[in-house]
Amino acid sequence: DAGITQSPRYKITETGRQVTLMCHQTWSHSYMFWYRQDLGHGLRLIYYSAAADITDKGEVPDGYVVSRSKTENFPLTLESATRSQTSVYFCATIPRGWRAGDEQFFGPGTRLTVL
Amino acid sequence: GENVEQHPSTLSVQEGDSAVIKCTYSDSASNYFPWYKQELGKGPQLIIDIRSNVGEKKDQRIAVTLNKTAKHFSLHITETQPEDSAVYFCAAPHSTLNYGGSQGNLIFGKGTKLSVKP
Numbered sequence: 001d002a003g004i005t006q007s008p009r010y011k012i013t014e015t016g017r018q019v020t021l022m023c024h025q026t027w028s029h030s031y032m033f034w035y036r037q038d039l040g041h042g043l044r045l046i047y048y049s050a051a052a053d054i055t056d057k058g059e060v061p062d063g064y065v066v067s068r069s070k071t072e073n074f075p076l077t078l079e080s081a082t083r084s085q086t087s088v089y090f091c092a093t094i095p096r097g098w099r100a101g102d103e104q105f106f107g108p109g110t111r112l113t114v115l
Numbered sequence: 116g117e118n119v120e121q122h123p124s125t126l127s128v129q130e131g132d133s134a135v136i137k138c139t140y141s142d143s144a145s146n147y148f149p150w151y152k153q154e155l156g157k158g159p160q161l162i163i164d165i166r167s168n169v170g171e172k173k174d175q176r177i178a179v180t181l182n183k184t185a186k187h188f189s190l191h192i193t194e195t196q197p198e199d200s201a202v203y204f205c206a207a208p209h210s211t212l213n214y215g216g217s218q219g220n221l222i223f224g225k226g227t228k229l230s231v232k233p
Contacts, residue, residue: 033220042121042204042225043159058220059209090158103149104221106158 003027006091006107014115019081021110023074023091031094032074033104034058034066036087043090049074081114088112117142119207121224128195129232136227138205139187148188149221150179151204159204163190195231202226 004025013019023032034046045058047066055066063085065077078085091107118141128134140148146167151159165172165179165188172179176195181188192199204227209220 040225043223045209045220045222048220059222092158103161103164104151104159106160108156108158 004091004093004105004107006089006110008110009108010111012113012115013081015082017081019078019112021076021078021089021091021112023076023107025072025074025091025093027093027095027105028071029093029095029105030071031102032068033092033094034064034074034076035090035092036060036085037090037109038087046076046089078112081112083114086112086114117145117207117209117222119205119222119224121205121227123227124225125228125230127230127232130195130197132195134190134192134195134199134229134231136190136203136205136229137187138189138207138224139185140207141186142207143183143186145207147208148179148181149206150177150190151206151223153202153204153226155201162203192229195229197231197233200229200231202228 007022030051033048035043037043044060046060046064047058049055049068052068052071068074089110092104094102120139122137149164150162152162153159163174163177163179165181167183176193178191205224206221209222
């Protein structure tokens with residue numbers, strides 16, 4: 001039972017390149033989230049998705065693009081990577097509906113370095 | 116919108132002592148307050164949460180207290196052990212990213228790095 005996986009786990013890229021981070025879940029959860037984690041900022045929401053083909057911006061969406069053609073996958077694309085996007089990226093899911101009290105299950109994270 | 120402040124940013128205790136981490140929030144409509152623990156190299160994991168209709172909740176050595184009047188909530192860890200060493204995050208519903216009364220989106224505090232010395 002893999003649960004939620006992220007790939008790659010580590011990525012080094014150069015400024016201006018396009019990078020796609022993958023998130024895959026085996027639970028068929030409806031809601032999925034992308035966060036970035038930076039020292040001194042905690043976890044900040046980039047994008048979230050309520051279901052396949054439904055996505056919304058979070059707190060820090062600039063420079064990122066998401067898609068969700070299938071329930072189980074939620075890729076995050078940096079169209080033209082910048083050094084400020086060096087961070088650890090976490091994907092998360094909620095198993096049930098859109099209400100308070102649902103635990104968010106996090107993936108293991110992707111450490112991205114932009115040179 | 117909601118703002119969550121977490122203190123302290125780092126906390127060092129001796130094994131067996133208690134640890135307390137505090138968070139304040141700004142949106143009086145918030146009614147769900149989770150705490151997440153993040154071990155080195157892993158994603159955060161929920162350890163305890165509390166809803167606004169109760170003032171305290173316990174689960175073995177951890178407890179969370181909520182003061183809605185003062186808009187703050189705290190995580191208490193008693194009899195700390197080395198395996199409690201981690202980064203702890205508090206969170207509250209994100210008032211500007213939730214619709215129709217839902218509170219699924221969370222805004223997180225900046226985290227507290229807890230070190231338990233054997």
